[in-house]
Amino acid sequence: MNSREEQLKAFDRLLTIMDELREQCPWDKKQTIESLRYLTIEETFELSDAIVEKNMDEIKKELGDIMLHLVFYARIASETKEFDIGDVLNALSEKMIRRHPHIYGDVEAEDEAAVKRNWEQIKMTEKPKEESILSGVPKSLPAMIKATRIQEKARGAGFDWEEKKQVWEKVEEELAEFKQEFNIEDDKKIDAFKAEGELGDLFFSLINYARFLNINPEDALERTNKKFIKRFQYLETESKKDGKQLNTMSLAEMDEYWNAAKKA
Incomplete structure (x- = not known):
């Protein structure tokens, strides 16, 4: 594993490369915060796939892609003097300290549930008084993830x-x-x-x-999706080996291959 000094050096190297690309590369120079948005969403889903597959090499790769986007956004914002990567990291550090009073203050939290409850309650105090507790749930989240976050936030307010x-x-x-x-x-x-x-x-x-x-219901459903895909592809492959076509097979015939796929 890299030492803290080596980690900081690696991060500094990335910032230098980002500066050079933004100044010299035609594609990188053209990008805006808006143009990067859909690419970031794609990279996030690719990271999600790698996590579900428990593929650590792919997780490392996808984390790198997302890290590049984070640095990219901050570099673009620095050009209009809105903020830079230092502002982003300092704001994050202050938030983590503020929302962990059981570590950086005198609040007690005996278990994970207490930590999550404190987190949501502190987050509530940071919002304008007229703003809903649920306003922090992104509107564009997939419905299942959104439902989970809605319930977690309601629980943080004591409604559960x-x-x-x-x-x-x-x-x-x-x-x-x-x-x-x-x-x-x-x-x-x-x-x-x-x-x-x-x-x-x-x-x-x-x-x-x-x-x-x-x-996690999202993970549970995604695992079932992947399981179905593997079994259905087994059905396709094995029936083709036997000279059969799906559109001419009966459901009973398909079930034989499906049950074989479950055993396999």
């Missing part, structure tokens, strides 16, 4: 279930309401708008229950 049993009862209640709107036992045309609302309530309550179990 006391026991996971209560949450599961809510899941069952929402499931019953959804079933009532989308009854599989009859052919009556459903009200799609109402059924969508009930399904949303069911998802929200399941995400809430996952939070009580310390399960």
Whole structure:
């Protein structure tokens, strides 16, 4: 591992390269904070993929890409004298000190839950009085991640279930309401708008229950996505080896390959 001196030297090297690219490279000179935005989003999702795959080499690579973007944004802002990378890092350090009073102050926090509760409460004091507690949740977040953050922030304000049993009862209640709107036992045309609302309530309550179990629902669903992809690709590959085509196979035939994929 690199020493602190070597780490600082590496960061200084990156800042120097960024300065040179911004001054000399036609592409880098042209970039703006707005033009980098969608690239940063892409890099963030690539990091997320690497984390789910537990691929440390890829995590290192993607962290580097994101670090480049952070330095890039700060360099652009420095050109209009808005702020520079030093301002960014100092503001971050001050925030971390302020939001960890159990480390840098005299507040006690006996466990992780207390730390998170203190964090949200301190964050609330930093907002204008008229601003909602939930205003810090980005509007463009994917719905499942947004639901998780909404629930975490509500919990920080003291609005939360006391026991996971209560949450599961809510899941069952929402499931019953959804079933009532989308009854599989009859052919009556459903009200799609109402059924969508009930399904949303069911998802929200399941995400809430996952939070009580310390399960990240986004990670859980992504792992299932990847599992499905692997099994379906196995079905495609193995059936092709046997001279079969998916569009001519019966569901029973497909199930044989699917079950083989599960065993594999």
